[in-house]
Amino acid sequence: MRTRLLAAALSATALALPAVASPVVGVDALKEWNLIVLGDLTSSSEVEGRTFVGGNLDGNSSNYQIKTPPPSSYDTPGLIVVGDVTGGAKNLNNGSGAVVGGNVSSGFNLNGAAQTVQVGGSIANTNVNQNTVNSGLAANAGFLEGLQQQKSLLASGMTDLSQGMTKLEANSTVTFANNRGTFNAKPDAKGVAVFNLTADDLNRIGEIQFNLNGADTAIVNVSGANIVLNDNFLGGTQGLGEHVIWNFADAKNLSLTTAWGGSVLAPGAAANTGNYIQGSAVFGSLVQNGEFHLGTYTGGYTPTTPTDPGGPKPVPEPGTWALMLAGLAMAALLLRRRRGAAA
Incomplete structure (x- = not known):
């Protein structure tokens, strides 16, 4: 019925x-x-x-x-x-x-x-x-x-x-050497890798190397209200937006000053871009002076229930009920x- x-x-x-x-x-x-x-x-x-x-x-x-x-x-x-x-x-x-x-x-x-x-x-x-x-x-x-x-x-x-996504338990780490941050994904049984960083951690990075290591989806949770994306990707950005989601759940202001690899999820942020993002992007508002390139998210991540033994432990996604x-x-x-x- x-x-x-x-x-x-x-x-x-x-x-x-x-x-x-x-x-x-x-x-x-x-x-x-x-x-x-x-x-x-x-x-x-x-x-x-x-x-x-x-x-x-x-x-x-x-x-x-x-x-x-x-x-x-x-x-x-x-x-x-x-x-x-x-x-x-x-x-x-x-x-x-x-x-x-x-x-x-x-x-x-x-x-x-x-x-x-x-x-x-x-x-x-x-x-x-x-x-x-x-x-x-x-x-x-x-x-x-x-x-x-x-x-x-x-x-x-x-x-x-x-x-x-912020409720997911981190299973992957980033290491710092001088101004270089190396992300090493350790995907779970469902292919999901989770990193947890602060805005200060991100600001320490001048150069990024991102190793997916076979992860279907890598989620990088970055806490903090004010975010500046001004880092360079040593490993390149090609294809990162299809598998990497940079999640800025707390962000109120976000500024992009250089080319950025990966999809960006910042639904509460007033954003300003001066260079391109390759991947999907979500903002509260935007002043756009940089391009958005295809390479949008293609991964298989879906929020699961806390009782799901095969994946991380997020809250359920509301889309189905909202649509109904x-x-x-x-x-x-x-x-x-x-x-x-x-x-």
């Missing part, structure tokens, strides 16, 4: 949410998006993969989906913005497509294959040509609700994922609207 109710609720939600028909939750979000900003993004740079912005997108001319990301099972467009798009023109590439909850005053340059753009408010400074551009969609039932639902799921899911509750809420909203229309 519970399964049928959940299926019905999710089906009703999908009908109500033309903008985000299949919400992305949990660890899947790190695989789906190259960049997730839960609040506002001010950008003068580019993102190679998909981008989600929970607030407004501003700044000078910037570029989105300049490469082809891995195939999506969620049918996610290259750019989602819950708020408004302002500032310089935004370039959408390689059939990116976009969904915007508010107005687009900056305009889009729609490059490459034909694209579909859905806008809740008005759109200006955009040449449609062979593309499909629909505006004024906020009047449609469920359009804005769908965007807000995805934002809410990401905000809660990324925060809970980050906090859950959101679906039931949307189903109830649809029912009320239909009853009102019938009256």
Whole structure:
């Protein structure tokens, strides 16, 4: 019975949410998006993969989906913005497509294959040509609700994922020699290696060597409110974002001054980037002056229950319950609207 109710609720939600028909939750979000900003993004740079912005997108001319990301099972467009798009023109590439909850005053340059753009408010400074551009969609039932639902799921899911990782027991170590930090992963039976550091530990490092040693996922928990990423990777950054998650659960401010290897999870941080990150990235807000490169997370890590004997001991991930509750809420909203229309 519970399964049928959940299926019905999710089906009703999908009908109500033309903008985000299949919400992305949990660890899947790190695989789906190259960049997730839960609040506002001010950008003068580019993102190679998909981008989600929970607030407004501003700044000078910037570029989105300049490469082809891995195939999506969620049918996610290259750019989602819950708020408004302002500032310089935004370039959408390689059939990116976009969904915007508010107005687009900056305009889009729609490059490459034909694209579909859905806008809740008005759109200006955009040449449609062979593309499909629909505006004024906020009047449609469920359009804005769908965007807000995805934002809410990401905000809660990324925060809970980050906090859950901090509860993992460290099984791997980093050694320091002068200004060089060497990370030696010792993965458990599920291929998960866990490091625990402080912000002061990270600040001691000028050069990094990262040895995965066969780990599927290496989680580096870094405690501290103010984080500066200014270290050089002696072993290179290629592929680290697919397997390494730098988790800054306590971070309020994060500054990137050099190229950084690995996915970054900092859902509460106001971030500022001046060079590229190769991997998935999640921030509270972002001033972007450095690129985000593909190499997004591909590992098999999933939060497990404390009784799971084969892995570490985090808290359960909330995505499934959050999605079910959101679906039931949307189903109830649809029912009320239909009853009102019938009256």
